[in-house]
Amino acid sequence: MSHTFFLPAVNIMGRDCLGEAVGAIAKLGFRRALLVTDAGMVKAEVAATVAWMLSGQGIDTVVYDGAKANPTIACVERGLDLLKSTQCDFVVAVGGGSPHDCAKGIALCATNGGPIADYEGVDRSRMPQLPLVAINTTAGTASEMSRFCFIIDPVRRVKMTIADRNVTPLMSVNDPALMVTMPQALTATTGMHALAQAIEAYVSTAATPITDACALKAIELIMHHLPQAVADGNHRAARENMAYAQFLAGMAFNSASLGYVHAMAHSLSGLYDLPHGICNAILLPHVQRFNAQVCADRLRDVAKAMGLEVQGCTAEQGAQGAIEAIEQLSERIGIAPGLGQLGVKVEDLPVLAANALKDACGLTNPRRAGQAQIEGVFRAAF
Numbered sequence: 167m168s169h170t171f172f173l174p175a176v177n178i179m180g181r182d183c184l185g186e187a188v189g190a191i192a193k194l195g196f197r198r199a200l201l202v203t204d205a206g207m208v209k210a211e212v213a214a215t216v217a218w219m220l221s222g223q224g225i226d227t228v229v230y231d232g233a234k235a236n237p238t239i240a241c242v243e244r245g246l247d248l249l250k251s252t253q254c255d256f257v258v259a260v261g262g263g264s265p266h267d268c269a270k271g272i273a274l275c276a277t278n279g280g281p282i283a284d285y286e287g288v289d290r291s292r293m294p295q296l297p298l299v300a301i302n303t304t305a306g307t308a309s310e311m312s313r314f315c316f317i318i319d320p321v322r323r324v325k326m327t328i329a330d331r332n333v334t335p336l337m338s339v340n341d342p343a344l345m346v347t348m349p350q351a352l353t354a355t356t357g358m359h360a361l362a363q364a365i366e367a368y369v370s371t372a373a374t375p376i377t378d379a380c381a382l383k384a385i386e387l388i389m390h391h392l393p394q395a396v397a398d399g400n401h402r403a404a405r406e407n408m409a410y411a412q413f414l415a416g417m418a419f420n421s422a423s424l425g426y427v428h429a430m431a432h433s434l435s436g437l438y439d440l441p442h443g444i445c446n447a448i449l450l451p452h453v454q455r456f457n458a459q460v461c462a463d464r465l466r467d468v469a470k471a472m473g474l475e476v477q478g479c480t481a482e483q484g485a486q487g488a489i490e491a492i493e494q495l496s497e498r499i500g501i502a503p504g505l506g507q508l509g510v511k512v513e514d515l516p517v518l519a520a521n522a523l524k525d526a527c528g529l530t531n532p533r534r535a536g537q538a539q540i541e542g543v544f545r546a547a548f
Contacts, residue, residue, distance in 0.1 A: 169374050171421045172313045174300075176337040179413065181406055184301070185219065187339040191258070191299055192223035194336070199225055199299075200254040202245055202269035204233045207261045207303065210347060216260050216301060228252045233261065233268035236325065236435050236442070238318040242271035242282045249276055249296075256297040259335075262356065263307030263316075263442070266300050270315040270333040273298045278332075282317055286326040288526055293332065300335040303344045305395070305408035306356025306443055308363065308416025311338040318436055325432035325442075327526045329423070340413060342405040350396055353408075354499040355443030357392040360412040361385065361492070362446040366425040367418035369457055369464045370530040374422065381418035385471040387411035389495070396499045425531035426522065427453045430544065433521040440508055447501045448508075451492045452547045453531075456539070458485040461532040465489070506548045515541045 178187045199220060203213040208231045217227040230245045249257070249272055257276075259269035271282045273295035278285070285291050300310035309315075315328040348356070364384040367377050388411045394404035430453070431445035458465055466484025470476045472491045476484045502508060510518075519540035522528065528535075535543075 169421065171376065172331055172334050173417065173420065174311050174335045174338045177311060177413070178337070179340045179409065181342045181402065184339065184341045184344065187301070187337070187341070188219045188223060190337065191220065192225060194256070194297070196256040196297065197225060198252065198254045199227045199256055199258045200245065200249045200252070200272065201227045201229045201258045201260060202233055202272065203229065203231050203260040203265050205231055207231070207265070212303060212344060213260050216258065220258070227258070228254055233265040235264050236318045236439055237264050237268035237271070238320055239282055241268050242275065242317060245272040246275050256299070259298065259300045259310070260303065262302070262304035263309040266302070266307070266309035267315050267317060269298055269300065270295065271317050274315070274330070274333050282328070283319060283326065285328050285330060288329045289331060290328070291330050291332045295332050298335045299337045299339070301339040301344070304348060304352065304356045305345055305405070305412045306359040308360065308412050308420070310335060310340065311413060311416045312420045314420070316432060316442070318439070323437050324521050325436040327432060329526055340409045342402070342409045345405050345409065346400055348399060350399065351500070353399060354396045354501060355441060355447055356412070357388060357395065357408060357499070358447035358450070358496060358501060359443040360415045361388045362427050362450045363419045363424065364388070364415040365450065365454065365468055366427055367415070367422040368468060369454070369461045369532045370422040370425060371532055372422045372530045377418040377422040380414045381422070382467065382471045384411045384414035384418060385468060387414070389472045392495070393498055423530040424527040425453065425457070426528050426535065426540070426543070429525035429528035430518070430522040430540065432525050432527065433518045434505070434510065436521060437514060437518060438509065444502060444508070447496055448505055448547055449543070451489045452543050454489050454492070456535070456543050457531065457533050458482070458489070459533060464532070504548050505544070510548070512545070512548070515544050518544055
């Protein structure tokens with residue numbers, strides 16, 4: 167059996183690396199960028215800083231700040247119209263997962279044509295997207311380096327999963343100096359999102375020794391550094407190590423894929439427009455409790471990576487330790503304890519479960535589930 171590993175051709179990381187990255191972008195030979203970002207990045211003047219730095223290298227920029235927290239089909243369409251009307255020859259995404267996802271949708275449709283909904287699923291495109299450089303400002307989604315793109319279809323009220331090698335950015339940039347302004351709550355939820363990615367990749371049916379190594383190191387770094395990053399956003403070592411942790415988690419899930427945590431979180435975002443990170447954080451221990459029946463040994467490895475002493479433990483004891491450690495970390499950094507606090511309604515569980523079961527992320531979950539079982543996991547997360 168063969169395995170394919172996906173990664174941007176160039177990945178620039180480290181504190182204050184943005185200047186080096188802009189120089190590398192200039193060497194690519196493009197002349198006009200559609201800079202895809204959100205209102206927060208504009209207000210914080212991060213987008214303006216990147217545009218100014220690009221202009222210093224002779225690159226014009228057209229700023230599109232229409233990426234919502236959960237980007238929709240309309241967000242992609244408006245950005246695509248702007249790209250075409252201004253004749254941009256590449257795309258630069260600045261921000262967290264939402265601008266990156268929006269930029270991927272724009273870049274993919276720019277070369278393949280048609281609406282973004284045509285590419286829902288796995289490898290549905292025919293051609294590489296317009297070149298995309300992703301400059302990351304959060305430590306959680308790893309969207310800046312992944313082949314995944316998530317876009318809301320408001321008519322169906324679903325978050326579409328697009329897993330396509332052609333949405334992999336050409337270059338990713340992770341400068342922890344851009345992450346120090348992240349609010350405490352966002353630091354917490356994006357960090358737990360990265361943990362969910364790493365754990366799901368490790369227990370995935372598509373895991374390999376390469377993705378395992380990335381996932382376990384990501385888990386170790388998150389456990390050591392996320393609480394400090396939440397407590398003190400200016401802590402340089404914590405911010406830098408969280409940047410590396412989320413990138414490692416991305417390397418793991420980008421090839422091993424994910425599981426029901428993400429499939430169910432997408433369902434929640436589609437129906438309620440909820441933040442993806444907090445949905446992952448709440449669902450993570452409940453899905454792993456469901457999975458433990460078939461992958462307790464893998465979850466014991468997770469417990470060890472989280473710093474628990476597992477020598478002499480059975481696989482089942484180790485798995486329970488991992489689940490409890492996830493719950494304790496969530497409580498420590500202030501994650502909401504249940505879906506009920508987010509306004510999720512019990513009467514919507516059948517729709518939520520049905521949508522989750524259609525999500526491509528669930529294909530590699532280690533334990534198969536039916537409608538009633540997914541509803542049960544949702545109910546447990548209340």
